[in-house]
Amino acid sequence: MTEKREIATALADSTLSGELIRAPVTAPRMTWVDYLLIVGLSVVCALVFNKSNFKGIPIVPQSFLDEAVSFENPATAFDKHKKGETLFVDAMPYSFYEQEHIAGAVSLPLAIFGFMYDVSIGQTDKSKEIIVYGRTISKRHDEEVASNLVARGHKNVKILKGGLDAWRKKHYPVES
């Protein structure tokens, strides 16, 4: 039936004479060119605009890992947590901190780092050990916050290996 309709359409377009009636237009055939056109045009526009946009971002995220920052195992971190001499910093957005965080940790989300730093740990001794956590598959909040702390003069900044997930798996204390 589709084939008949195509023949009929072709006839209607031709110069052949005959009695004509009106019939629905068939759906156009899709090809990969249609998809290539839309996606290709989008990619080109996106890359060109991002390049010229003053708020543009690098195509691959930059690593913020500072040479002065090292990683700490959850077990060692827990020993220090028990002694109470180490400051734990949650680098995740505040809504995640509110939901659950390591017991006693302070919130230092990247989006409002400057403000929260002054409020929470601005007066802390710069040589005090700080363990930062907050990493997901999509974002390394911990690296960026640790790097910012080093830039503010803190000399003993570490990142919790495995983050909150590793801490929780070992049933170490959390609070909400």
Place this chain on the structure above:
Amino acid sequence: MSEYLSLALRTYVGGIFIYASLNKIPDPGVFAENIAAYRIIPYQGLHLVAIILPWIELIGGFFLILGLRTRAAASILGGLLFMFTLFVIINIFRDSPISCGCFGTVAEAVSWKKVTTNTIWLLMTIQVFLFDRIYFLRRGGFVFEKKVHKDFHN
């Protein structure tokens, strides 16, 4: 009748995608943060998605409204809606305290209401994909019928 419904739906869906993209395109960094909150896209690909995705929404939306390659545009935007819906559902089950980020900075929590809205829009793109026959630019006018020889009709 279906053709006119498709015309209305594709204008509506196209408009929604254009509106959504205009909030994201100027500041890809903020959009990247919104996507990161879903915790699904890998770190290395996050920025690329944040840069390109809003432009697919914009150009796909324009193609739908103008009647250019509407079936391809409807299937691409439908695919995006399917993906967005899946991401929202995953984060509902994770009990994530995040906002949707669907329309840039406007905060709207991920919820079953959002899933329902997305599903309705997805159904609209399917309707457009199946029944759209009115092409403004492709066939030279507001026409969805053609003259055919009566012997070959049916």
